[in-house]
Amino acid sequence: MTTILHAAAYSWKPVARALKDAGAAVACLASVALVFGLLDSKVDASGAMPDRTRSSTSRLGDPATPPPALPEMLFKAVTPEQAIKVNASIPLVPGPVEAARSFKLKTGSQDYARALECLTSAIYYESAHEGSDGQRGVAQVILNRARHPAFPASVCGVVYQGFTRSTGCQFTFTCDGSLQRAPSQALWAEARKIAAEALTGEVLPAVGTATHYHADYVVPYWAWSLAKSAQIGRHIFYRWPDGAGRKAAFRQRYSGEAVDPLQLRTAALASRRTWPAPVGPAREVAVTLIDDPQLDLLSVVHLLADTSLRPPGSDAVRSQLRHVSNHPAVHSYRAILASEGTSGFPFSTGFLRSLASVRPSAGRAGPSGASRLAVLKRDLVNFAASGSYVSLRSGKLLREQRKTMQRDLASLLNDLQRYSGIDLQDVRLTAVPVMGTVVPLRASCLPLPKGVAVPNSRSQAWLVQSAASYVSQRSTGRAGWEDGALDCVTDLDRQLVAAMVSRIADQAMGPAEAKRQLAREVAQGHRLVPQLADRLRDFEKDRYQFTNIGDYRDQLTSKLPPNGAPVHGSTRIAVITG
Numbered sequence: 001m002t003t004i005l006h007a008a009a010y011s012w013k014p015v016a017r018a019l020k021d022a023g024a025a026v027a028c029l030a031s032v033a034l035v036f037g038l039l040d041s042k043v044d045a046s047g048a049m050p051d052r053t054r055s056s057t058s059r060l061g062d063p064a065t066p067p068p069a070l071p072e073m074l075f076k077a078v079t080p081e082q083a084i085k086v087n088a089s090i091p092l093v094p095g096p097v098e099a100a101r102s103f104k105l106k107t108g109s110q111d112y113a114r115a116l117e118c119l120t121s122a123i124y125y126e127s128a129h130e131g132s133d134g135q136r137g138v139a140q141v142i143l144n145r146a147r148h149p150a151f152p153a154s155v156c157g158v159v160y161q162g163f164t165r166s167t168g169c170q171f172t173f174t175c176d177g178s179l180q181r182a183p184s185q186a187l188w189a190e191a192r193k194i195a196a197e198a199l200t201g202e203v204l205p206a207v208g209t210a211t212h213y214h215a216d217y218v219v220p221y222w223a224w225s226l227a228k229s230a231q232i233g234r235h236i237f238y239r240w241p242d243g244a245g246r247k248a249a250f251r252q253r254y255s256g257e258a259v260d261p262l263q264l265r266t267a268a269l270a271s272r273r274t275w276p277a278p279v280g281p282a283r284e285v286a287v288t289l290i291d292d293p294q295l296d297l298l299s300v301v302h303l304l305a306d307t308s309l310r311p312p313g314s315d316a317v318r319s320q321l322r323h324v325s326n327h328p329a330v331h332s333y334r335a336i337l338a339s340e341g342t343s344g345f346p347f348s349t350g351f352l353r354s355l356a357s358v359r360p361s362a363g364r365a366g367p368s369g370a371s372r373l374a375v376l377k378r379d380l381v382n383f384a385a386s387g388s389y390v391s392l393r394s395g396k397l398l399r400e401q402r403k404t405m406q407r408d409l410a411s412l413l414n415d416l417q418r419y420s421g422i423d424l425q426d427v428r429l430t431a432v433p434v435m436g437t438v439v440p441l442r443a444s445c446l447p448l449p450k451g452v453a454v455p456n457s458r459s460q461a462w463l464v465q466s467a468a469s470y471v472s473q474r475s476t477g478r479a480g481w482e483d484g485a486l487d488c489v490t491d492l493d494r495q496l497v498a499a500m501v502s503r504i505a506d507q508a509m510g511p512a513e514a515k516r517q518l519a520r521e522v523a524q525g526h527r528l529v530p531q532l533a534d535r536l537r538d539f540e541k542d543r544y545q546f547t548n549i550g551d552y553r554d555q556l557t558s559k560l561p562p563n564g565a566p567v568h569g570s571t572r573i574a575v576i577t578g
Helices: 022-036 051-059 080-089 110-127 131-147 155-159 185-199 261-270 293-305 314-320 328-340 349-357 369-384 387-394 396-420 457-476 491-509 511-523 529-541 549-557
Strands: 212-215 227-232 235-239 287-290 427-432 437-439
Touching (some): 080 511, 110 131, 110 155, 131 155, 131 212, 131 235, 293 314, 293 328, 293 369, 293 387, 293 427, 314 387, 314 396, 328 369, 369 387, 387 396, 396 427, 396 457, 427 457, 457 491, 491 511, 491 549, 529 549
Parallel strands (some): 287 427
């Protein structure tokens, strides 16, 4: 079953350390398998049904027909775009969908607690980004299976069925290492809520008696042998054809949850040579964006002076300031841009220091740079006092833009924390909502409290500043503070973040969205992003060998091809370890 993963990871230990107690891991795996019957439960190594299931055939809609064998998880070699077309060509079965019977467990019981944990894991790792109905559909399939004699008779048994087999893993998150990745607290809580509702009787009628599903960007070989019954989001649902898929066939008696889900998780990871990291959602990173009146003022004047800039919301800002678009401050600033160039403005630390050091001029600008700055400072004071600017600063527009920036940056940093394995502290940055830009506090590369010892502080600073620079460049086409006085990150840093974002998109929304993101990056001149994304695939595959992405630095950056060099900046990673 194809999973849609929320890209996440943390604290993977090298194999030498991870499997130092290999005997215990094997013992755990064997004991769980024996107790639970997962190594061959209901299906033998070839995929055929063992003889003992024939005793259950009287429960099927057609007693003369034994339960069908489970198909192996093999997929046709097609592109995501081709898969979507192929899947769309398979018609839905005609007629109404027969709703499944409700599944109810006594809350507070051990069976309920264990089933809740297993069902939450499946909902989260399979459909965290599929919306509430998509997640309920996954839960419904699992509970339908637990009632059908072709599957294990417990929730955890269904979820972990076949986790030791390369083609028999029924839910891919149990056999591809996903369980090692720390889930998002918010998304985990939502998955747990939906799991609790499903275990106390809630039914999703649209899914009916479906026992299979897959994402629309893959085509399993069994797609034509089952009855396609519904599509919700990216997941397509199927039921057994004929009597085996009718409501009357779902009469298997629930067996209870015989094994602790933590043991199952440990056994699943050990079977893939991965020693489990601590269980539990990663701590969410809190982002605080603060105001800087000087940068806000300069950014507004810069936006009016440089009409080529089109950050989000710029049209609304220019419209609100149309009465001061020809203010002397705009002309003074434009004259400085013409003489100095726009690189790094208005966030160049050299420019900010120079502006702060001059006194406002009462006369006209002279030929010297200091004279032009003095006149600009006088004009800026007058501009700041204008009614249009005061209204903009106190109004709703910038406030809403700042909230959006804070939400988007927090979401990006949490995704990057889980993907990279670099644990982040809470972050404080300066927001410049007019530009859609975030910049370091007072020209500091480290967005961390001074004098406080923080583990991996330089790695954290690198990741935060690279992400902030990536966000700024995505909004304005410029890095935001690109000057020699504040060389926090390089262009390669931003491209690496873009590559990580594309891998996160691939796992969360599918390859088609990832390809669109890569195409946008290449169109902007970031030609290294696709190559870095390819190297990150190897990082994901061998993830258990690395504590975090810093351990993979050499493989990521070695022998970058000359024809893939970025358009801007250098090809070094500024800070990635520490």
